[in-house]
Amino acid sequence: GENVEQHPSTLSVQEGDSAVIKCTYSDSASNYFPWYKQELGKGPQLIIDIRSNVGEKKDQRIAVTLNKTAKHFSLHITETQPEDSAVYFCAASRAGANNLFFGTGTRLTVIP
């Protein structure tokens, strides 16, 4: 089955700096890669996703890049703000499957 690894487990950045979280996956058939933000006591919220037919996707301060050959994808947050502080999870899914495989999460702290 799919194995998704995520690094780092914790990340602290100064407000205004950029944050990068990286994930690798093992199943070359995976083709859908969402990123979720989870605040304390709440369910995960989708912040951005990418499918395997594109290499990069951007939405304002958030971007995701995908390297299919290397089987890794990354989340980039620019101009970080204190409200970006949360736990971020990457995930992977394959076409025709009905499940998401989650990374282990990254606790991001943005220091004002």
Place this chain on the structure above:
Amino acid sequence: GAVVSQHPSRVICKSGTSVKIECRSLDFQATTMFWYRQFPKQSLMLMATSNEGSKATYEQGVEKDKFLINHASLTLSTLTVTSAHPEDSSFYICSARALQGAGGYTFGSGTRLTVV
């Protein structure tokens, strides 16, 4: 966008009692719903997948007689924790998917279960 409503958000129950958690897709029909369990500072662990009108598929190690899942309609799935014990205390999260193989996954807000 797609919204999944999960209730209750918090529940405290006595050991030995049963607790039901509801997961509703508000603006779409969910052919498939998922139930996860999350321990503090850990990732989401898939417990079971439920398809409308059929039996749920449980992940290895998850007791189907303890965690009863019902997906009676395209907008509602329920998870019942039967004969709850303190070790069942956890954060339970549901997720729904609108279209098989195409739709994204939308998560509920989670239920914090505390068994005393």
